[in-house]
Amino acid sequence: MPRPDIKALGTNYRRIPLMSIGRDIYNDTRLILSKLEQLFPPSPQHPSISSNPGLSKLFEIWAVDGGGFRNAGALIPAEMPLLKDPKFQKDREEYTGFSWTPENVAKGRADALVEMRNTFENIERNFLADGREWIAGTKEPSLTDIEAVWLLHWLRGLPGALPPDVISKTQFPRTFAWVERFDGAAKAAAEKMGKPKTVKWPEVKGIVKGSEFAEVEASADGNDPSGYKKGTVVEVWPTDSGFSHRDRGTLVGLDWREIVIKSKMEDGTEVRVHAPRHGFRIKEVKDGETKL
Known part of the structure; x- marks a missing residue:
């Protein structure tokens, strides 16, 4: 299976970092990092960053x-x-x-x-x-x-x-030296990778539309404390910041780690939006509208 095309979408209107792998869209740096570790197992080209x-x-x-x-x-x-x-x-x-x-x-x-x-x-x-x-x-x-x-x-x-x-x-000499070491390591890694390509929104939409899903559709835990079942129309939003804007869609995946909803882009392209369970809230809505 060919490696899906990864595109960093930058930040959406809520200033939350987004990443698209095919038609799967991931909210929040915390989830993005874990998904990259999960979907692309460590290799000599990109060793794991997880340690503890x-x-x-x-x-x-x-x-x-x-x-x-x-x-x-x-x-x-x-x-x-x-x-x-x-x-x-x-x-x-x-x-x-x-x-x-x-x-x-x-x-x-x-x-x-x-x-x-x-x-x-x-x-x-x-x-x-x-x-x-x-x-x-x-x-x-x-x-x-x-x-x-x-x-x-x-x-x-x-x-x-x-x-x-x-x-x-x-x-705090050790702490400042550590921060400077990290800064140097990050700059060296960026230089090694080369200048990233800037992708404008119209091109992003075209890439997403022409891609497949990167993951098999998730399942919803029938014993989840929320009581929500697969197929429920819900809103999802962060609780720490950016909480005045919400994603809406049909619930397709729910467990203690992740919330996944199925939604549509402006042109009708179906996508799945993933959010971490921790730090995000989920609520059922009644009007059935599921566009981003």
């Missing part, structure tokens, strides 16, 4: 559910022009559900600094103190590093976000 799934999951929960993302957002300097842009404020408020005016961001800054400093402290003292280069003790960066580093990497590159008298190389 439990530890990776704990860092994922910290970043998304444990307040990491919210605290990092509160460290955006209030004087940045972006925070004074009404369009940006409205976009972020719709995405996260809380106010992004400079005044409200500034109010949460002190508490966010305490929480973020504790994160740097935890990594410095409890993970890197023994001299390891990567969080899970691997020879190369792994999924655990990706889950743990992305917020710290972003803050490190945001001028004014981290006051040097509170969080800097002086207080």
